[in-house]
Structures are given as C-alpha cells and as structure tokens.
Amino acid sequence: MIERFKKQLQARFSFLENKKLLLATSGGLDSMVMVDLFRKAKFEIAIAHCNFQLRGLESFGDQNFVQEYAEEHAIPFFLTQFDTTAFANDYKLSTQVAARELRYNWFYEVLQEEGYDYILTAHHADDNIETFLINLSRGTGLDGFTGIPEQNGEIVRPMLSLTRQDILEYAQNEGLQWREDSSNASDKYVRNKIRHHLVPLLKSLNPQFMEAFQKTQSYLQDASEMVEDASTMVYQQVVRQDDEVFYIDLKQLLKLPNYKAYLYQWLKDFGFTSWDDIYELVDSLSGKQIYSSDFRLIKDREQLILSPIVKEDANLSFLVHKEEQDVNLPLKLTLKEVDSITDPSNTSIFVDAEKLVFPLVLKKWIEGDDFQPLGMGGKSKKLSKFFKDEKMSLLEKEATWVLWSGDTVVWIVGKRADERFKVRKQTLKLLNIQLV
CATH class of the missing domain: 3.40.50.620 (HUPs)
Known part of the structure; x- marks a missing residue:
C-alpha cells in the first residue's frame, strides 16, 4: 500500500x-x-x-x-x-x-x-x-x-x-x-x-457499498459547488456589504423562485439555527430581530440587515471639557471658536458658545429623549420620531450619539442640531463643532 x-x-x-x-x-x-x-x-x-x-x-x-x-x-x-x-x-x-x-x-x-x-x-x-x-x-x-x-x-x-x-x-x-x-x-x-x-x-x-458511497459523495460535492456558484451570482445582485454589515434587498430576494434556499446559503456560516424564524422574518414588521451567538438579523422596511452583535454599555458617556479642542473617543470631534458661520451642515454645526454648560456630555440616546430640531421654530420632537421620519434603520439608531449641555440636547451628532443653541444676531461667541 x-x-x-x-x-x-x-x-x-x-x-x-x-x-x-x-x-x-x-x-x-x-x-x-x-x-x-x-x-x-x-x-x-x-x-x-x-x-x-x-x-x-x-x-x-x-x-x-x-x-x-x-x-x-x-x-x-x-x-x-x-x-x-x-x-x-x-x-x-x-x-x-x-x-x-x-x-x-x-x-x-x-x-x-x-x-x-x-x-x-x-x-x-x-x-x-x-x-x-x-x-x-x-x-x-x-x-x-x-x-x-x-x-x-x-x-x-x-x-x-x-x-x-x-x-x-x-x-x-x-x-x-x-x-x-x-x-x-x-x-x-x-x-x-x-x-x-x-x-x-x-x-x-451491498459488497461495493464503499465504492458506491464515495462516488455518490463525489456527485454531491459537484452539486455543492454548483450551488455555491449560483449563490455567489445571485448574492451580487441582492446583497450589499458595508464593512461588517450586510444588507439583503427583499424586493430582489422575493423575485427568486426559492429565496429560502439562498437565505440559508448566505447565512449558514453565521451561527443561525432558527431557520423557520428567519424565513418568516421576510414578512415580519420592521424591527423584528433574530439572533445567533455573534450576529443578528434585523428586518428593516424592505431589507434584512445582518450585523455583528456589539456588546456596549448603554449608560456609557464621555465628558467634553471647555478647554478641549479635539475629542477622539468614541467619535472624533473638533471644537473651535470662530468669527463667522461658514458652510454649516449636519456634520459641522455652529452654536452660541455662551449658552453651553460645560462639561458637555456625549452619550447614546434613550427612549423618551426629545429635542428642538434646528429650523422648526422651537417645536419639540421625540428622538424616536425624528429617527423614524429620517427613515433610519435600527443599526443607524443604535450607532447615533447625542451631545448634551446639562439636560438639553445640543446636537444629534451627524444628524441635526438643536434650535436652542442657534447662533443669533446678539451672539457674541461662536463655537464650531465638527464631526471629523
């Protein structure tokens, strides 16, 4: 031998x-x-x-x-x-x-x-x-x-x-x-x-069982490779990847004659076991989630979102002191006194510095938080309602940080500033806060 x-x-x-x-x-x-x-x-x-x-x-x-x-x-x-x-x-x-x-x-x-x-x-x-x-x-x-x-x-x-x-x-x-x-x-x-x-x-x-079995397995391996090839081709049309997050387009998925087989092929390596629940997720209401040990699958309007489970302390907060010009955790922010407003945007806001109470606090939002969106004349709005109107996914909501002055929102970072810190004619000190 x-x-x-x-x-x-x-x-x-x-x-x-x-x-x-x-x-x-x-x-x-x-x-x-x-x-x-x-x-x-x-x-x-x-x-x-x-x-x-x-x-x-x-x-x-x-x-x-x-x-x-x-x-x-x-x-x-x-x-x-x-x-x-x-x-x-x-x-x-x-x-x-x-x-x-x-x-x-x-x-x-x-x-x-x-x-x-x-x-x-x-x-x-x-x-x-x-x-x-x-x-x-x-x-x-x-x-x-x-x-x-x-x-x-x-x-x-x-x-x-x-x-x-x-x-x-x-x-x-x-x-x-x-x-x-x-x-x-x-x-x-x-x-x-x-x-x-x-x-x-x-x-x-069957005295030739071993030979017959090995031949059958060879056929199954060929079939598996064909399935993998087909899955890859369809994946490119239906799934979009952004870093570690995957977005499955449900409109495109449901055009397939056997969408469940494709879902299984794409998700099997992420530790999921409740396949019936996953298949039902396609027709569920937005916000429903299925978990494996390390990943979760979320129904969000016309898509499924697959992402790693991030174990983060919901009460985590960071202080921004008056003398700081650069903040590196958890976001990178710059704070700088300026003479005039130039190119304001959702990622670069200008506020009345004298209205701020330091240290500012950067933390995640919680249910019940509200603010006065800039440009809405001082009308209050729940953050949850703002996120819904902005059609933000659950992942986007969870990733959103809020900058506070005392018990008042200054900025939903990267999204919208608060009306109460708006620069007015009588403002003497302008502060530019920018998300880098």
Whole structure:
C-alpha cells in the first residue's frame, strides 16, 4: 500500500513535499498507520499527542506508547495533557466537543511556535460514512453530505481514500503495534452506534457499498459547488456589504423562485439555527430581530440587515471639557471658536458658545429623549420620531450619539442640531463643532 499511498500524495497532496508536518497521533490504529506511511515515505514529520485524561491509566498508557514510539524512531514529539472534563463543565460543552476544541487549539499553537506547516489527521473513508449518517440523522443541509474535506486551511486529511479495512490490513502486514481505545467498544456515543451496527448492515447489503458511497459523495460535492456558484451570482445582485454589515434587498430576494434556499446559503456560516424564524422574518414588521451567538438579523422596511452583535454599555458617556479642542473617543470631534458661520451642515454645526454648560456630555440616546430640531421654530420632537421620519434603520439608531449641555440636547451628532443653541444676531461667541 505504500506505493499506492505515495502516488496519491503526489496526485492530491503534492503541496506537502518538503514541508514540516505535524501528525496528530492518538496511538490508535489509524494514526499509527499514518505515522508509519509518512515515515516510510521520507517526509519530515513530528508527532503531537493529547492526553485528555478521560480513561484513567489507559490514557497514560496511550501517552507512554506514543512517546516511546517517537523516541525509538527519532521523531520529534510534542505532548500536552488536558483536564477535559473540567473544561467541558466550565464551558457547558459535551466531552467530545470540548476535546475537539482543546486539541485543535493546541495543534495550532505547536504549529506556530515550532514552525510546522500543516497538521495531519488520520480520518479515513469509514469516518466519512459515519459523519454522513450522523448529519443525515440531524437533518443537515447539503454541506453535511459532501464529506470531511481533505484540506481545511492548515489541517490536511491525506487518508480519506483509505477504508478502515485497508488500514487494518496494512498494519497487520507491516507488523505495526497500536493501542485500542476501550471507549470505541461502547455504544454510548452516536458515532459508535453507527459504526458498530448501521455501517456493517449497509456493507452487507451491498459488497461495493464503499465504492458506491464515495462516488455518490463525489456527485454531491459537484452539486455543492454548483450551488455555491449560483449563490455567489445571485448574492451580487441582492446583497450589499458595508464593512461588517450586510444588507439583503427583499424586493430582489422575493423575485427568486426559492429565496429560502439562498437565505440559508448566505447565512449558514453565521451561527443561525432558527431557520423557520428567519424565513418568516421576510414578512415580519420592521424591527423584528433574530439572533445567533455573534450576529443578528434585523428586518428593516424592505431589507434584512445582518450585523455583528456589539456588546456596549448603554449608560456609557464621555465628558467634553471647555478647554478641549479635539475629542477622539468614541467619535472624533473638533471644537473651535470662530468669527463667522461658514458652510454649516449636519456634520459641522455652529452654536452660541455662551449658552453651553460645560462639561458637555456625549452619550447614546434613550427612549423618551426629545429635542428642538434646528429650523422648526422651537417645536419639540421625540428622538424616536425624528429617527423614524429620517427613515433610519435600527443599526443607524443604535450607532447615533447625542451631545448634551446639562439636560438639553445640543446636537444629534451627524444628524441635526438643536434650535436652542442657534447662533443669533446678539451672539457674541461662536463655537464650531465638527464631526471629523
């Protein structure tokens, strides 16, 4: 199998040539075969072993086995130990998810600190089947059926074309030793149930099941690429991006025969799970929101707005003292005494300096705030009503700062000044406040 493996590396993983490779090695059959294959193929390798301390002395037996193998074959060895159970409890994760997060975070640390190029894992064709069936049972989308990727950034899985039987036969023929993980014999985990019961049944029904499955996955991968291409083309017509904020034009979206599929394709990587709620958001009233852990989707008139969740103290305020000419947080403002009014605008206002009570206060608006918009003859208006009339989105409202003098609004920054600080004929000191 070594020659077959070398040919596969040349055909699909030629980028690994002359690179420093970090091999994730548990001590089990799959990872020990991977180490042996790469060692015999003369690659520059190192072994990385994680002791998750989940199986008592057995875990330390795995650690000692892998370390002794590395020493015997003069292979650089990296070791770490985790209190996986404590980590899982602290972050309210399953043991499997906790172990995955811990090991991959550590792999990346070793990669960077020790100058290795890629992390290699020993996932194989049977792992692909199990993952497919797990995703099928959970009702995943097309991406869940396309298989474990051969490469994901610095993570490379060079053994996906090999079956568990291929790996076992190679290990037996080469006289390799490995450790058996006792937890693999238990049906406690869904993956083990599928491995022990469902996959053998499928193989018994069709002796060529592995070949047929791999062919099917290839077709699914082609279909996924077509979907991605179509999604990208439509995205350019329907979605506008401004920095980290995305605006989905609902008029254009609803012209599509299957707009839900496009929404799913565009939003799936942002952590959303309540897809029915998202689809209903299209017909909801303005202001309704759907949240993921890090993002939110807002219905705003004829658009959906996707933005990161910004955790900000609503009571946060900043003082602007009389002697200050430049203010840099949270906005950049300049304050300067001038002799006359030149080019006033929403971003550059002129006020009667003698009416100001310092320090001025810069803070976010809250419901109930009102002001007297410049040019409206002293009539009061709720800020919420002003924002509505200006057709400002929820994001724009949340991003708006208000400059106060005592309990009186001086300026809705960048939007409208207040009538009460208007420069008049009797004004003696003019102050220009500008948003830079």
